[in-house]
Amino acid sequence: MTRYLVFFVFLLCGCQVSQTVSPQVVIYTYHSDPPFFLPDQPTDLSRAWVDRFNQWQSKIQLRVEHIERGVLNQRIEEGNPYLILWANPLFFISRDPMLLSSDTIFWDADILVSRKQQPIDYHRPPDLIGYRLGGRRGFYYKGLNELSDEGKLTRIDADNDNQNYERLLRQEVDLFIMQRSAWYYWRSNGLDETLLYVASEPHDGYSRHVLASAEYAELLRLINEFIAVSRQDAMWRAQLMKWGVEGLMNPFELELEELLDADVDKQR
Structure with a gap:
């Protein structure tokens, strides 16, 4: 049946x-x-x-x-x-x-990536007050969305990680958020890790x-x-x-x- x-x-x-x-x-x-x-x-x-x-x-x-x-x-x-x-x-x-x-x-997990010369560590959303965060269009980030709505965090959205990466290197954002799976892929496929710093604690898993x-x-x-x-x-x-x-x-x-x-x- x-x-x-x-x-x-x-x-x-x-x-x-x-x-x-x-x-x-x-x-x-x-x-x-x-x-x-x-x-x-x-x-x-x-x-x-x-x-x-x-x-x-x-x-x-x-x-x-x-x-x-x-x-x-x-x-x-x-x-x-x-x-x-x-x-x-x-x-x-x-x-x-x-x-x-x-x-x-x-x-998987969401991780926060900044420039090696200006590393930003993270433990909780208020740690990012005053920074410019590269996010992903349409994504909700608990605690970070609320800071952006309150004007305490500047969120600049992109369509993909590569756009956020380029903005980071041009110093248009202070850090960006990406998935750990994507980070592992890029790390195994030619990404220059020496330019980047990954916060020790992820945003979530x-x-x-x-x-x-x-x-x-x-x-x-x-x-x-x-x-x-x-x-x-x-x-x-x-x-x-x-x-x-x-x-x-x-x-x-x-x-x-x-x-x-x-x-x-x-x-x-």
């Missing part, structure tokens, strides 16, 4: 089904930075994850589609079925209280998952099996090392404070 129910759901979602081709389902990613999104490269972490999932089983074929966060928010609020890669349930629960979440794929609407409950169970198998897969861990994020597989790579203080209102 479950098999036929899932098949019927796939038809309702506009999936492609034939006698010889596995049903195809779109999985969204809204991240615009490496390693999740490298549109000019043959692959990136999102496409690599989906390719491995498709090779691991033959019941379903996922197809990754990059989407702007605002468009994704609207689709969810309109009640459309969805799968989202690299998200945390706390980022979307207000838009769909019935959403489902996979097991953790890996852990969080886990990354696949999120799903209720229609995809059966598929999410299959995804959880894949996540469990991948943790023990030496070839997959080698791929994660290539993307610079292998260390994020283990929550103990994060500071205790990051695990205890996962912010709930992210617009990631």
Whole structure:
């Protein structure tokens, strides 16, 4: 009965089904930075994850589609079925209280980067009063948004990390906030760390998952099996090392404070 129910759901979602081709389902990613999104490269972490999932089983074929966060928010609020890669349930629960979440794929954090010659350390939001912070358009940073609204912090938003990095070097901002996964990628791919200083304490920490609407409950169970198998897969861990994020597989790579203080209102 479950098999036929899932098949019927796939038809309702506009999936492609034939006698010889596995049903195809779109999985969204809204991240615009490496390693999740490298549109000019043959692959990136999102496409690599989906390719491995498709090779691991033959019941379903996922197809990754990059989407702007605002468009994704609207689709969810309109009640459309969805799968989202690299998200945390706390980022979307207000838009769909019935959403489902996979097991953790890996852990991530927001970090604060300043110039080596003018290092800025961080422990709590008031530490940044009076500074110019490079943020990301549409992102909510707990405590920092409020300081910006009060005029105690100048926030200058960009579309990607590279824009913030260039503004930092031109001294147009004093520091910027980015994801640790992106930092690991750039550090493994030619970033000159000697120019930069990373605050010892991150702004926050969080886990990354696949999120799903209720229609995809059966598929999410299959995804959880894949996540469990991948943790023990030496070839997959080698791929994660290539993307610079292998260390994020283990929550103990994060500071205790990051695990205890996962912010709930992210617009990631």
